[in-house]
Amino acid sequence: MKKTRKKFRRRIAESLLVGITVTLLISELLAAFLLPSSWVGFSEDLPKMSQAPTYLHDIAPALTSAQMSFPANPATSEPLLHGLNVGMDVINYSYGAGFFDPNFAPWDPSVSDSPSFVSLTRFRFGWPFRALYWDDLSTGTSVAIPAVWDYHLKMYERAGIDRGIGVSYISPGRRLPIAPIWTGLFFNILFWSVAWYVPFMLRRIAIRFRAKRRVRLGLCADCGYTIDEFSMCPECGVEAGVEA
Numbered sequence: 001m002k003k004t005r006k007k008f009r010r011r012i013a014e015s016l017l018v019g020i021t022v023t024l025l026i027s028e029l030l031a032a033f034l035l036p037s038s039w040v041g042f043s044e045d046l047p048k049m050s051q052a053p054t055y056l057h058d059i060a061p062a063l064t065s066a067q068m069s070f071p072a073n074p075a076t077s078e079p080l081l082h083g084l085n086v087g088m089d090v091i092n093y094s095y096g097a098g099f100f101d102p103n104f105a106p107w108d109p110s111v112s113d114s115p116s117f118v119s120l121t122r123f124r125f126g127w128p129f130r131a132l133y134w135d136d137l138s139t140g141t142s143v144a145i146p147a148v149w150d151y152h153l154k155m156y157e158r159a160g161i162d163r164g165i166g167v168s169y170i171s172p173g174r175r176l177p178i179a180p181i182w183t184g185l186f187f188n189i190l191f192w193s194v195a196w197y198v199p200f201m202l203r204r205i206a207i208r209f210r211a212k213r214r215v216r217l218g219l220c221a222d223c224g225y226t227i228d229e230f231s232m233c234p235e236c237g238v239e240a241g242v243e244a
């Protein structure tokens with residue numbers, strides 16, 4: 001009994017470890033390989049707006065819109081795999097008057113110290129839920145202008161290394177995400193741990209079921225040899241009537 005409990009505990013720990021590994025690995029692989037050049041998007045309403053990142057709150061204009069996009073098939077411009085969950089999405093948060101706003105005007109640092117527009121694009125990866133992300137920050141103004149570059153550095157510093165600023169590129173436009181989305185991480189780890197654990201559980205149930213049936217038929221629970229009147233199995237030595 002004690003041995004079974006120890007085995008059970010080890011199996012749980014192993015499942016958890018598998019869950020964590022698979023969750024992280026899938027997010028990184030998606031980030032490394034699934035970044036098509038085209039997207040299908042739709043406007044998001046308040047729920048996503050209220051989840052908007054706040055780390056630029058005192059250096060950027062006020063949040064004006066949030067737009068969600070999904071990978072598209074570049075050939076057809078239709079959602080990739082007909083909109084099935086491919087493990088990636090992109091949320092673009094606009095602070096101030098964006099490109100599509102009639103009030104949009106490129107930032108002229110000689111006129112104003114702060115930009116009229118900041119875009120924060122969050123690339124989120126993970127399956128079945130998004131678990132890790134990195135952010136892309138832009139003012140829509142050329143960073144060749146020293147004042148603009150200074151402002152960008154300030155934004156990158158706010159974002160920090162964990163949001164992907166400064167994390168080395170695998171290839172242009174691709175980065176490995178390390179910033180966590182806690183709910184997604186939690187449920188993905190749960191999902192993959194259970195997925196790993198269930199086959200073992202089913203096998204255990206099947207073995208127990210078979211043992212019970214063998215004992216009922218007067219066979220050895222362990223190997224199925226006929227025991228009849230013996231007190232232990234003549235084939236493998238297991239005690240008669242014991243269900244493995």
Ligand SMILES: [Zn+2]
Nearest residue numbers: 220223233236
């Ligand atoms: Zn036996």
